[in-house]
Amino acid sequence: MSVVSGVLETDQYQLVMAQLYWKEGLAERGAQFDYFFRRYPDYGTHQAGFCVTAGLGWLLGWMESVRFGREEIALLAGQRTVLGSPRFDRGFLDWLAENGDFGSIAVDAVPEGRVVHANAPIATVRGPLAMTQILETPFLNRLNYPTLIATKAARVDDAARGNVVLEFGLRRGPHTGAHAGGWGALIGGADYTSNVALSHAVGLDPKGTHAHSLVQAFMSLGWTELDAFRKFANVYPDECVLLVDTVDVLQSGVPNAITVFDELRANDRAPVGIRIDSGDLAYLTIQAARQLNDSGYEDVSIVLSSDLDELVIWQILSQLEAEAPRYGLDATALIGRITFGVGTRLITSHGDSALGGVYKLVAIDDLEGGSSPTIKLSETIEKVPVPGEKKLMRIYDNRGLATADVIAMANEDPLDGDRIELFHPHREVSRTIERSEISDSESLLARVFAGGRRLDGEPGLEEMRDRRRKDLERLDPGVRRLVNPHIYHVSLTRAMKDLQLKLMARLGH
């Protein structure tokens, strides 16, 4: 009972609708769904101005491997209505047994690790209506959360100013979902994780030294903190990071660490660092650094942990920058030796723990084989998705910075004139960009799944991280800002806006 996996990781209404489509002869009718989010994570006191995609490769691997097989069909055959009759017809189940995989579905997506924006399609899914509908739930389940965590990690990494960030969240993360969260963190900005299984799965060295319980265990058995440190250094002379806050950081932990570091140095070993996991981290960092420097350990790392997130890290580094000189410390050197261990607040995206990514029907084929764009009427105009088949272009200004993501018709080249008119996705507001102001452009969506196989080239972690770094370098600093970021432009071309307005008019808006 503890394991639930496979194609049934979906919502019941997807199956209920799929059967209805089958009965109406629409199960294999071509349809397109777009995956996008409407607003960036808002953490309350701070807000994201971009997201970083994550989870796509694992999703595609799942799509390759699952289908409605004997077991799934048997379970569905056992479902009964309130009146006791089978809920699913034999004919529908036979259809599922024959067609119940994702082999006829094509997915175009923004590659994993890239920066993406609100209201722009991160993925488009085309295929038979019934199976594209059934895919909605696992598609959202497997992309929303990793993307949320990758986004948070990118912000943590930004705040950490290039220092090493370690993902420590497994203990407070959401059950087995913590692995996907850790994976998102590694793509988005964490350098390593303490999660052993995940590290081995993705080819990273898992990080971790010891907990308070180590010191406490030895002390309970009659030894001292110094003994515990010494025993640790004895076993791990080349990876000696000592947790100094079990007893008292400045009175006991750091002095004992220095004693052990001296012993290591006497044996030609290089001590690595100390870790502080409680208390006033900025104050303790300064005082610990002074003690370490006075003993000639200017280079050992100071690892900080304890409820860190991007705002806390920003605050700590700002304070160190201001205060270090007063204590005779070089602020740049002090900041540069810090490593951040980030746990709960990263793995849960503290402040906003869900990405509201949606998967919306935007086109359905007509009987002549053409594709009819479609929109949902909604009480809020902001919820109207961009209809139909489309392409997504990112254009860069003369500084080389991304200036807009442009949603265009599949068959148009939005850059073929001297000027581009760009429309707001939900309002009738436009602005014009001269072609000469544009230094570069690229199409963001690429075919990543077709014929039942992933086509994304199975990129490795470093490739995804490179994408993220390059995208962030080309993002306006105002959009990257941790608090109240600029709103990045996501725009429609005139042709796309016209289509949207036409459909809305047809539906009575």
Added chain:
Amino acid sequence: MSVVSGVLETDQYQLVMAQLYWKEGLAERGAQFDYFFRRYPDYGTHQAGFCVTAGLGWLLGWMESVRFGREEIALLAGQRTVLGSPRFDRGFLDWLAENGDFGSIAVDAVPEGRVVHANAPIATVRGPLAMTQILETPFLNRLNYPTLIATKAARVDDAARGNVVLEFGLRRGPHTGAHAGGWGALIGGADYTSNVALSHAVGLDPKGTHAHSLVQAFMSLGWTELDAFRKFANVYPDECVLLVDTVDVLQSGVPNAITVFDELRANDRAPVGIRIDSGDLAYLTIQAARQLNDSGYEDVSIVLSSDLDELVIWQILSQLEAEAPRYGLDATALIGRITFGVGTRLITSHGDSALGGVYKLVAIDDLEGGSSPTIKLSETIEKVPVPGEKKLMRIYDNRGLATADVIAMANEDPLDGDRIELFHPHREVSRTIERSEISDSESLLARVFAGGRRLDGEPGLEEMRDRRRKDLERLDPGVRRLVNPHIYHVSLTRAMKDLQLKLMARLGH
């Protein structure tokens, strides 16, 4: 790469410490760790006064099934230090290959589904130091999140006043962790879930009807909302719940639903309900109910969804109670016909997305075979755990309500005198309860794992739900309150307090 599972789902420092214990001859030394949380979830505008345990059975199943096998050992053997030498000794890996399972570990725990409180042990884990240490991370990973969601679900269920609650969170939930979250929700207060895989795994009927996309698909193909409803009713005449907010709830959705309900009734079928997923839910409920009642559908359900949580539900029902009579509706009947579909805010525990459950070393055996209680020195006295072997008693007052959870020495009976002196867990404050004020008491911890096998009797969902219902009935309404709940008493006996103070004194506090 998409799947990471097994005994390596732990933090690296657990393995690093385990090797050190092995080198020191302490790997098999008996130790005890307690699992508890220090504060209830605080959602910002509202707070929990209790938690509901969940996840234990799945954890125990995992503990039964995993061990350090050939593959895990090979991965660890491949780890290298910064200098390129193996991080783990062959001797330690051989020890792990021999001893690397949970067969020597005994777990006592509060049964799954029960109400638990801050600072009281929810579980105690005894066994060889190395393996109990390695168990820390998966233990916390597999209990914290389900317990968090079960707690939220209990609050949602309270707010929903006994009406049916449906768990809808898979699309926004944390990747595969959403299954454990859904499971927690079902234990804590959700009646059903839309998650098909989870429903089949736990023997529930999965719930769900249709999405906006169904109406939208038919409209794109030239049909109307009414056509879509009619087609739905035709396939599902006995389970006809119609989503009425794709076009306009009161102008289109409800009138069309009534038309279809009339057709069902003409065929001797009983329509089941409507669902509203956007807009002002309280207002729309009243107006929809009026339309339904005017057509003779006083009994069909009104399913509400859209960013619901306990506070929103409370607000909606309070408003319905106040306003229903003004519209000529019976408030009790109106409220009684509502079903709540709760998604994102339940599966993410909106407002507080992590339970800070910890797993702390509280005792370690001495060489004479006795057990030495231990505590960690900490800068905040609130973080000092209760040391040593212990029992947890819940005592009930003369109203039959739980009045305190009492942490006692393993070998004492806290109820054997005429009066009980109860001490605050972190302050030197006590109160006295007369024996005559106590109507009942029970021991909360039971042996649930030993000899490598779960001993919890593999309780089913209904048994867990019964525990939760009974515990909530015996909880003071002030403690159950959604906002600013009373603080439930968790207390130490005099003997336990004396032990805590003695250990603190020994460590210099």
